[in-house]
Amino acid sequence: MNTLFDKIWDKHVVQTIDDGPTQLYIDRLYCHEVTTPQAFDGLRERGLKCMRPGQIICMPDHNLPTHDQDKPIADPVGRKQVDALDRNCADFGLTEYKMNTKDNGIVHVVGPEKGLSLPGMTIVCGDSHTSTHGAVGAIAFGIGTSEVEMVMASQCILQQKPKSMRVSIHGSLGQGVTAKDLALFLIARLTTAGATGYFVEYAGQAVRELSMEGRLTLCNLSIEMGARGGLVAPDETTFEYLRNREHAPKGEEWARAVAYWSTLRSDDDAVFDKEVEFDAADIEPRITYGTNPGMGIGISESIPHIGDIGERGQAAFRKSLDYMGLEPGRQLLGLPVDYVFLGACTNGRIEDFRAFASTVRGKHKAAGVTAWLVPGSWAVERQIRDEGLDRILQAAGFEIRQPGCSACLAMNDDKVPAGKYCVATSNRNFEGRQGPGARTILASPLVAAAAAITGKITDPRTL
Structure with missing residues (x-):
């Protein structure tokens, strides 16, 4: 009578504390440059090493520019965080896929594509979207910096078992x-x-x-x-x-696995x-109209009226629409857009670029639209070129940028200006997420492609 979650969780329990958390063994820890500096400092202060360094994989992704990665990072904060990760990985003997190397990319793209994330594993990272790796049949979740230090030191974590x-x-x-x-x-x-x-x-x-x-x-x-x-x-x-x-396992190990x-x-x-x-x-193609991913509608639908919103949520609803420059009851079809972003750990894989290219093939990017097409890893970038997708995209007026988290969040150069609308394939549309005052509309690669070539929100099924 066990769920899949129960089977994996129970196999990784080291001990359970009465009326307290479970000590859970962790198979894989992923690290990036933003949430690890304090964890490494904590190890140094306590004179500790990483218990199982072979189970830890590190790579910078959030702060990386998506052009000129062969040059030093211009932003001093981003450069400091990336340099700190390089230094910490060297000091603690950890595997790092460094910026502008063939193995680098967004951690949640690289893990599965390299077979580092496998069924039955427990996987953690100091990043909320670690849940991505659950797609292979693993328990994967984000943790805080103090918990990153805990896993580094003990290869275990204390967790209450979720429902x-x-x-x-x-x-x-x-x-x-x-x-x-x-x-x-x-x-x-x-x-x-x-x-x-x-x-x-x-x-x-x-x-x-x-x-x-x-x-x-x-x-x-x-x-x-x-x-x-x-x-x-x-x-x-x-x-x-x-x-x-x-x-991934090979030969007889593969069969057993x-x-x-x-x-x-x-x-x-x-x-x-x-x-x-x-x-x-x-379910039809979807878009968001507000400032959280739950404020979404089918592409043929209209933004709810204020009366459709519960009384307790009306103030937040109004605030969100004011930020987005939208009104209750209107459709978003035909809304002019300024930016289109294809990428992130949500939609930066080869299949997403194939979908985008299939939509824009034989067409051309709308004048006035700035498009950032950012692979989730260098492996994806190579596959784009091997399959000739870059030529299709270039003919349609697009260019491929270098891998990184890019416009998913405002921690690198790819920031959307205040007041501008961006159709993004990323995961969050919070206020300021893509830059101070930026207005984010979350969508699929197909909806993003349709917007890029028409210059407005368009149902991709009409193309």
Whole structure:
């Protein structure tokens, strides 16, 4: 009667404290430059080393410029954080995929594509979107800097066991509807706090039919509905994705691994603390209109009227629309846009670039639209060129930038100016997230591509 989450969690329990947290063994710790400096300093102050340095993988991503990475970072804060990570990795003997090297990229893109994230693992990182790695059938969640230090020192963490939720999506997604649309639909329906305290297992036909990259997008956004994390049971799609990846098992070890991974599913009689179900036929391409990912609508729908909002939420609703320069009851179709961003750990994978390129092929970028197309890793950048997508994009007036977190957050040069609208494939649309005063509309790569070539919010199904 065990859920998939129970099976992985229970296998990693070191000890449970009565009326307290569980000591949980961690298989993989990912580190980037923003949330680690104090953790390394804490180890130094206590005279400690990393207990299992081979289980720790580090790379800078948040602060990286997406051009001229062969030159020193111009921003002094960003440069200091990246330099500190380089120094700390050297001092503690950790593997680092440095800036502007073939292995570098966004940590949540690089982990799965290298086979470092595997089914049945426990995975943590000082970053909320660590939930991404749950797509391979792992327990993956973000932690704070003090917890990063804890894992470095002991390879364990103290955690209260979350409750379990299963979200089932029945039927198949329609034309032009992607994993990003599915995720935005769920966040709007469940709200940004609807999964607080839960670890979510995604199930149902629509989830089984997603590619691994679609599942990575879905799990990436779990945190945006308050969940501790999200995961998908591993299956043939998972195994084919991981086969021959650099750090995946090989030969006889691969056969043994797949045999074990095949047991990682919730039992037929497993009992979840909460179950919710949706119909894929109810989902169309999605966009957001407000300042959190739950403020979203179908692309053919209108922004809610103030009377549709509960009394307690009306003040925040008005504030959000004032920031976005929008009015209740209006449609967003036809809204002129200034920027388009394709990338981030949500939609910076090769499948996302294929989708974008398929939409803009034979067309041309709208005049007045600034487009940032940023691969999630150097491996993705190489694949874009190997497949000739760069030529399709260049012919349509686009250019490929260098990998990094880019315009997902305002920690590098790719900032959207105040008052400008940006259709972004990233994960958050908070006030100032893409730059002070920037107005972010979250969408899929298909919706982003349609906006880039028409200069306005456009239903990609009409193209």
